[in-house]
Amino acid sequence: MSSFGSYLEEVNRRLGLPQPAKSRILLEIAADLRDLYELYRSRGLGEEEAEQRALEKIRLSDEAMGQLVRIHESPFRRWLAGLSGSSQSRLERAAFAAVLLFVLVMTGREVVAAPFLRAAGPFIWPILAFAAGAAAIALARAYALFVKKDHHIKRIRSGLDALLALSAASVLTAVFGLLLELYRSFGRSVSDVERTLLYSSDWLLRSSALITAGLLVAILVCIIWFLLYRKVVRIEQAEVGFLWEL
Amino acid sequence: MKQREFETQNLARQCNELLILSTLAGGEKHGYQIAVEIEERSGGFFRFNHGTLYPILHKLEQEGLIQGAWKEERSKRKRKRYALTSEGRGYMKRLAREWREFTRRLSAIVGEIEK
Numbered sequence: 001m002s003s004f005g006s007y008l009e010e011v012n013r014r015l016g017l018p019q020p021a022k023s024r025i026l027l028e029i030a031a032d033l034r035d036l037y038e039l040y041r042s043r044g045l046g047e048e049e050a051e052q053r054a055l056e057k058i059r060l061s062d063e064a065m066g067q068l069v070r071i072h073e074s075p076f077r078r079w080l081a082g083l084s085g086s087s088q089s090r091l092e093r094a095a096f097a098a099v100l101l102f103v104l105v106m107t108g109r110e111v112v113a114a115p116f117l118r119a120a121g122p123f124i125w126p127i128l129a130f131a132a133g134a135a136a137i138a139l140a141r142a143y144a145l146f147v148k149k150d151h152h153i154k155r156i157r158s159g160l161d162a163l164l165a166l167s168a169a170s171v172l173t174a175v176f177g178l179l180l181e182l183y184r185s186f187g188r189s190v191s192d193v194e195r196t197l198l199y200s201s202d203w204l205l206r207s208s209a210l211i212t213a214g215l216l217v218a219i220l221v222c223i224i225w226f227l228l229y230r231k232v233v234r235i236e237q238a239e240v241g242f243l244w245e246l
Numbered sequence: 247m248k249q250r251e252f253e254t255q256n257l258a259r260q261c262n263e264l265l266i267l268s269t270l271a272g273g274e275k276h277g278y279q280i281a282v283e284i285e286e287r288s289g290g291f292f293r294f295n296h297g298t299l300y301p302i303l304h305k306l307e308q309e310g311l312i313q314g315a316w317k318e319e320r321s322k323r324k325r326k327r328y329a330l331t332s333e334g335r336g337y338m339k340r341l342a343r344e345w346r347e348f349t350r351r352l353s354a355i356v357g358e359i360e361k
Contacts, residue, residue: 025300028326032278032296039282057281060297067301071308 003051004033007059012152014065019151020238021072033058073149120209123177127170127214134166134221141228151235160229167221174214178207262302264345265292267330267338270312274329277303303328311337 008026015022033054040050060068111117117124137159144150185203269280269287280303281294306312311334316324330338 024326025304028277028300031276031323031325035276035278036296058296060300064297064301068304071301071304 003055004030004037007033007055011060011065016069016149017072018074018149018238019153019156019235022151023239025068025072029058029060116209117213119205120213121177121181121206123173123180123210124213126173127210127217130166130170130173131217131221134163134217134224137162137166138221138224138228145228145231145235151239153236153239156232156235160225160232163221163225163228167218167225170214170217170221174211177210177214181207181210259302260341261345262294262298263306264338264341265294266299266302266306267311267334267341270328270330271335271338274327276325276327280328306334310334 008030011029012022012026015025017025036054036057037050040053041047045053111128117128141159144155150156181203185199265284266280269275269283272283275283277296277299281296281299284292284294303312303314307314307328310331312328313331314326314328317327318324
């Protein structure tokens with residue numbers, strides 16, 4: 001009955017629902033497929049024909065899949081679907097994309113021009129790159145988990161480790177930058193007390209800005225990781241609970 | 247629960263609902279049994295594709311007209327069995343009355359044409 005497995009896999013892929021809801025539907029279909037197969041076998045059909053007939057009888061049309069999704073989707077998702085349904089025109093989508101792009105460009109310009117960041121020295125750039133990478137991963141994972149409802153067990157935790165790695169990388173980069181600046185500062189120390197104080201205060205300013213930025217990025221990324229991780233755990237627990245009931 | 251009206255533009259859906267609810271009036275069943283019983287009792291006139299059955303069953307369950315529960319069968323396998331609720335029984339009776347009225351009025355018009 002290998003074609004049953006591939007059909008169930010297809011349904012699993014096409015049904016845009018949270019995994020526990022999807023699993024319930026799949027288990028129901030699987031049980032009906034098996035019963036129909038046994039019915040056709042008892043009527044004297046061969047294995048292959050019984051399998052094909054059962055599949056033909058059970059096969060969900062695109063319309064039926066859409067109806068099942070509408071029945072089981074969350075109120076929030078229904079609201080989102082209604083929102084996208086009312087903003088379907090190309091003009092509206094283009095206007096939305098233009099506004100989003102404008103906001104991103106202006107925010108980027110402000111961030112780059114901020115005196116705080118300029119004071120942090122060159123090590124701020126890799127930290128900002130880690131932050132941008134983490135934001136991209138977090139957005140992609142949030143979209144997959146909350147909007148697209150892609151709760152496939154093989155993909156559900158993807159990207160979470162990368163978030164932690166980026167968080168650690170930003171702290172390590174800040175610490176490395178701080179130590180390097182300290183080393184340079186010592187190298188520039190001179191007998192003139194006034195100039196030594198000047199170098200020291202410059203180092204303090206740079207390193208405090210750098211370490212603050214590094215820690216801020218790390219903390220924010222960790223909070224996002226925690227929220228996504230909790231969602232993933234809730235989905236997995238619901239899945240395990242459901243299978244346990246069976 | 248929202249009161250559902252008999253709507254002539256949704257004849258197919260309401261016909262399917264009435265068939266399913268009437269089948270469940272005889273006792274709880276799972277999806278496959280419902281489809282097979284409808285087919286057998288109608289002498290093959292209503293051929294229910296199971297693919298169209300699931301959305302109707304799940305919708306009726308969501309509206310509280312039927313109740314689905316996973317139960318262990320004699321074969322030790324767990325199956326989802328559906329049972330009619332008291333709201334579902336009331337809705338089924340009302341729908342049956344409306345369908346009888348609908349077919350009576352339709353026959354009156356079609357009968358005149360045939361004469």
